[in-house]
Amino acid sequence: MPQLIRKGVRIDDSFAEAFPMSGTGVVITAPTRKWALQAAHTMTGFATSVIGCGCEAGVDLELSARETPDGRPGVRVLLFAMSQKDAEKQLVNRLGQCVLTCPGTAVFSALAGEQQIKVGDAVRQFGDRWQISKRLNGRRYWRIPVMDGEFLCEGTVGLTTKSVGGGNLLVMGEDWTSTMRATEAAVAAMADVADAIAPFPGGVVRSGSKVGSKYKGMGASTNDAYCPTLYGITTSALDPDIGCVLEIVIDGLTEQAVADAMRAGLKAIVALGPKHGAKRVGAGNYGGKLGPFHYHLKDLLP
Amino acid sequence: MKPLVLTLRHEPQQRLDLSPLVPDRLIRRTAKEIEALDIGTTRIALKVGDMFKVRLGDANSIRFEGGSERFDQVGAKMLAGGAIHVEGDVGAQAGRAMAGGKLTIAGNAGPFAASALAGGEVEIGGDVGDFLGGPLAGEIPGMAGGRVIVRGNAGARAGDRLRRGVIIIEGDAGEDVGSRLIAGTMIVLGAIEGRPGYLMKRGTIALAQTPELGPTFVDCGAFHFGFARVYARSLAAESRGAARLLGQKLRRYAGDTAVYGKGEILTPA
Numbered sequence: 001m002p003q004l005i006r007k008g009v010r011i012d013d014s015f016a017e018a019f020p021m022s023g024t025g026v027v028i029t030a031p032t033r034k035w036a037l038q039a040a041h042t043m044t045g046f047a048t049s050v051i052g053c054g055c056e057a058g059v060d061l062e063l064s065a066r067e068t069p070d071g072r073p074g075v076r077v078l079l080f081a082m083s084q085k086d087a088e089k090q091l092v093n094r095l096g097q098c099v100l101t102c103p104g105t106a107v108f109s110a111l112a113g114e115q116q117i118k119v120g121d122a123v124r125q126f127g128d129r130w131q132i133s134k135r136l137n138g139r140r141y142w143r144i145p146v147m148d149g150e151f152l153c154e155g156t157v158g159l160t161t162k163s164v165g166g167g168n169l170l171v172m173g174e175d176w177t178s179t180m181r182a183t184e185a186a187v188a189a190m191a192d193v194a195d196a197i198a199p200f201p202g203g204v205v206r207s208g209s210k211v212g213s214k215y216k217g218m219g220a221s222t223n224d225a226y227c228p229t230l231y232g233i234t235t236s237a238l239d240p241d242i243g244c245v246l247e248i249v250i251d252g253l254t255e256q257a258v259a260d261a262m263r264a265g266l267k268a269i270v271a272l273g274p275k276h277g278a279k280r281v282g283a284g285n286y287g288g289k290l291g292p293f294h295y296h297l298k299d300l301l302p
Numbered sequence: 303m304k305p306l307v308l309t310l311r312h313e314p315q316q317r318l319d320l321s322p323l324v325p326d327r328l329i330r331r332t333a334k335e336i337e338a339l340d341i342g343t344t345r346i347a348l349k350v351g352d353m354f355k356v357r358l359g360d361a362n363s364i365r366f367e368g369g370s371e372r373f374d375q376v377g378a379k380m381l382a383g384g385a386i387h388v389e390g391d392v393g394a395q396a397g398r399a400m401a402g403g404k405l406t407i408a409g410n411a412g413p414f415a416a417s418a419l420a421g422g423e424v425e426i427g428g429d430v431g432d433f434l435g436g437p438l439a440g441e442i443p444g445m446a447g448g449r450v451i452v453r454g455n456a457g458a459r460a461g462d463r464l465r466r467g468v469i470i471i472e473g474d475a476g477e478d479v480g481s482r483l484i485a486g487t488m489i490v491l492g493a494i495e496g497r498p499g500y501l502m503k504r505g506t507i508a509l510a511q512t513p514e515l516g517p518t519f520v521d522c523g524a525f526h527f528g529f530a531r532v533y534a535r536s537l538a539a540e541s542r543g544a545a546r547l548l549g550q551k552l553r554r555y556a557g558d559t560a561v562y563g564k565g566e567i568l569t570p571a
Contacts, residue, residue, distance in 0.1 A: 069532050070528055070535065130564075134487070134506075134533075135466060150525070150529070151528075
């Protein structure tokens with residue numbers, strides 16, 4: 001693979017291949033930052049990949065009390081799915097089970113979006129006719145009586161079908177510790193990019209997959225070309241000095257947000273250098289025929 | 303661009319129907335056409351030109367220099383995007399059934415101000431008469447949207463049959479504020495008289511001064527309400543007093559249980 005070198009880090013002349021998704025999001029507030037984060041983490045817990053979780057979700061940004069509609073600490077959560085219907089179903093289920101139940105929380109729409117999906121307008125029935133509608137500045141809020149007071153939930157939240165899922169970076173290093181150091185630095189840098197999330201645990205995935213399998217009926221299986229323990233025995237994409245590969249997958253509300261997150265991640269990895277961090281960075285794609293969005297690493301370099 | 307200015311020549315001798323003088327009906331009209339509009343309400347014909355000196359300008363913004371207790375229906379049925387300012391008093395039904403835009407009155411307004419308002423904003427610097435936002439005789443719902451702010455006092459039965467929208471009275475309210483409320487939000491910062499929320503079905507009345515409530519309102523305890531915080535933030539620019547009231551812990555009295563009983567009166571805890 002042809003490569004560029006930045007501060008000693010080898011950058012593959014490759015691209016990440018991404019797909020259109022439906023993206024939506026909510027701002028969750030609570031009396032304390034702790035409980036806002038608790039609701040956000042519970043709601044986005046089992047949401048790493050659309051394949052098994054129905055959606056991909058994560059914390060976009062933490063908001064200070066000054067930035068939220070009700071003046072309490074908040075968290076902006078984004079959720080992505082393959083269709084508008086899936087996004088709506090996942091969001092309503094997760095809000096109903098994870099946020100309605102979480103003490104002190106309130107929910108607001110996180111984006112305008114070209115579509116509106118019903119959230120409070122669905123959850124309201126939990127109020128058993130004790131729920132109260134309040135309209136302010138063209139937005140409807142539902143007040144649902146619960147055991148710690150009231151759950152306040154906006155009637156609808158915005159959804160955009162112009163979201164992008166599947167932006168990624170493959171971080172390759174000598175061992176687990178140094179590779180993880182570079183990966184964590186990249187994830188931390190991406191956390192500051194608005195409108196983008198890394199849905200996997202801590203933003204990182206170690207089980208990258210390829211299309212197809214030797215077993216019948218399995219659509220995807222381990223990406224042996226990037227498994228360091230198979231370096232000698234399979235057609236490997238790795239080099240002799242690579243002992244660990246970690247991937248960061250990025251979903252964003254816009255094509256730009258994904259590019260910005262990848263750029264921020266690359267910058268952090270390069271800044272760390274090959275001695276303590278990653279020796280090489282690549283990107284995953286399927287040959288460019290499946291996804292309409294191509295993020296070439298060479299365009300995103302610092 | 304400068305607003306279209308209508309300067310009052312002298313105190314009118316009869317009540318005036320000023321409903322034709324709204325931005326959407328004056329746009330692209332010449333001064334002569336405007337002066338020929340009929341605004342009289344008696345047998346004696348009266349044209350705009352008889353009462354006002356017209357200075358053309360951007361008709362999206364109309365300014366009345368001078369007002370009168372006989373100015374009726376100022377800004378009635380105004381559409382979104384328009385603005386009317388009255389430097390003086392107005393009579394009955396100011397901002398009646400407005401759909402949008404902004405009406406500001408520096409002086410006092412008569413009865414039925416903002417009657418059946420559907421959208422937009424009405425701000426009254428002075429006092430208002432009875433039935434602020436209420437329906438006229440024979441109409442069922444009252445105000446159905448928009449925002450009303452009264453800096454002074456309001457007469458009896460302010461917010462009668464309010465259905466949607468926000469009414470803020472910074473001064474005192476007369477008897478039976480929020481009577482027959484259907485839904486929506488009322489905020490009163492001054493003193494109140496009579497039976498607040500009399501026969502209210504749903505909706506919220508926030509009162510800065512705790513009144514004597516009848517037995518059909520039941521105490522439901524004191525809380526920090528999330529929705530009240532959202533309202534406080536949204537209203538802070540227009541009424542700091544209202545924002546202060548809603549930002550605090552509030553005692554909730556549910557009622558009026560003589561009727562549907564899904565409404566509430568909130569007072570500082």
